[in-house]
Amino acid sequence: MSWRKIWVVLRREFQFNFKRPSFLFTALGLPVLMVAAMFLTVKITSGRETDLSKFLTIGYIDRADIITQNDPGDSEITYQPVTAPDLTPLADDADPDARAAYFAALEEAAAQQVVDGALDGYFVVSDQYVLTGQIDLFAQGNIPRALYEEVEDFMRAQIAALAPADLPVSQDRLREDPSITIRDIDSNDELSDAALIGRFLLPFIFVLVYAMAVNTTAQFLMNGVVEEKENRLMEILATSLRPLDLLWGKLLGLGALSLTQVVLWLGAGLIIMQVNDDAREFISGVTFRAGDLVLIAVLFLINFMLYAAIMLGIGASVTAEAEGRQFAGIFTFITVTPMMLLVTFFENPNGLLPQIFTFFPLTAATGLILRMGLTTLPTWQILLSVGIQIVSVLVVMWLAAKVFRLGMLMYGKPLTPRALWQALREGHVTLTTATAEAAPQRSRKRKGLWR
């Protein structure tokens, strides 16, 4: 191996691909866009969710006959029963059909009053409210979260008002929200709402970033090989350095690029954490420990090598970039399958499907990280998954190197599986590279490709 030439290829691959618009967009533009989109969404939705200025008068239809106070607290909203002047009041002994007709007419009147602007919204307390707590809230356009909370407070006040005087719970307590503190089962640390969401979402975001970084750069590798084949550069390269040196230079150069991408994203994440309290809380929900992060780094390396080797093999086998992209798409689809079936991980991280993903080579890294983020995995499962991945990488890289050496000089015609199988079965391929070995006659006895 010539490390000097590997370094030349490594540097060229890194520098050339770093300047690609697609890399710059993925590495720099995408995080900026995502942060901007997140920021805008939070700004817009938070305003929408807390703004009650359009809700001054709210009507109610009390089918459960439970509301006794129209102004129970310090709310700025005026609550009033929905009335319909033309409607005959409901008799106390009215049968169910008459009740249903009455309330239907009342709801119709309420809806009309909302349209007319007399009411800004209304809610219906169901017949079985005491048992079910069911309330239906109506308004035009977006109903902010704050309005739900106002109505909940209003209804809790009604229940408190009905409580017997000798109830050993104060009326104020009955008016308040229940106070629940969510704590981490291991550390006993308090988890905020944001941290709780982060606990579920972060492994997913992590895996998404991870898969994007690996796939982007591995596909650069494929495109590079296809380009060198299409442009007929391979023959010049083949007489300048060994295929294995070329292969390693490309793998290391693009591996470094992939790592750069992840570092840029992590850096962006850390900066956001520093300046945004919500982001810090969100990230505090992550369950990964320092040891897990080391394991994730190792998985990243293995996973990159696996995909890079696959892409290298595809690049050497096909004759055009478009053809390569089709094959690459199949593998990319397999990688993202765990993310597409994320709900199965949320439902039961130890279920059959998440376990299959953990042990299937192409999804093992993503499957393992997703499960590690959601549950505590037995050590044997982690070791088995990593072991499967290491063996897969070795096999795929060995195969990719053969394909690379077979296909690199096949211009204009694809490397067929039959030709590959024949080469593997015969134990040698036609293409070889320079060595200091003596007489070429001896090459007839040589079986392996790797030196």
Add this chain to the structure above:
Amino acid sequence: MTPSALDHAISVQNVTKRYGSFVAVDDFTFDVRPGEIFAMLGPNGAGKTTTLRMILDILKPDSGAISVLGGPITDSAKDRIGYLPEERGLYRDVPVLQVLTYLGQLKGMSQGEAERRATELLHHVDLGDNVKSKVSELSKGMQQKVQVVATILHHPDLIIVDEPFAGLDPVNTQVIKDLLYEMNRDGMTIVMSTHQMHQIEEMADRLVMIDHGHRVLYGSVQEVRDRFAQNAVIVEGQGDWAALSGVTAVEVHDNGREFLLRLAEGTTPDQIMHAAAVGKDYHVRRFELAVPSLNEIFIQVAGGNGTNGGR
């Protein structure tokens, strides 16, 4: 070891290469001497590219031995070879100087050295204004010149060029030809594979011709031509050529302007020239030996009419 101190720049001995049941090169032997311009010719599919690839260690022969620059090819020997393949290309969306620097570095040059030499050579082939142009922005001929620069950039001891003039106009052909002559004068050995017979006649010292994997011609260009020379002369002028003593047949060539006079055994061209000169009914404008051009020899040999000239 300098090339001139070697017996052979390249030595191919009894090399055979098969692709499955197809024998691409069969027991092929030839040597290339240090400092010469050597031509390899043959019809399409004859085994030229396979042979060149074996010399460059891209392919391994099934049997036989190849020695390059004094021994079996090694990585360091590869750095002393410049190769211009028939199937050629460059990174399209990269500036010319950047491509050349990269290729130079792969041949063992430092970045600065490769940049300096590439700039110098680009100016030499009238591409000084295109140093920063992307390869895709250049014309086909200009790209071809960049390819040739890439081949000689690292000042190799041995240059192997496959169809170096393909796609070039006469002006650029001359530029590349001059460059190759210059490299040869500097001591570089040049192996050239081409179909352009007049280029071989003009440039090459020696040649080998391969057909169906076999060597069919080998030797200096003049030797090969002499070997195919007939006992005949070509004349231009007026006169009853068939009436000359010793002429057995007359063939009219070139729309009647030229006549091929076949001579009887024992008759020499000098005797015919003398007879025509003294005969008052003969007027001679041109008189030459009927030595076939390489093109004619190529057609004759590749068409299956060749003698066993592979000596």
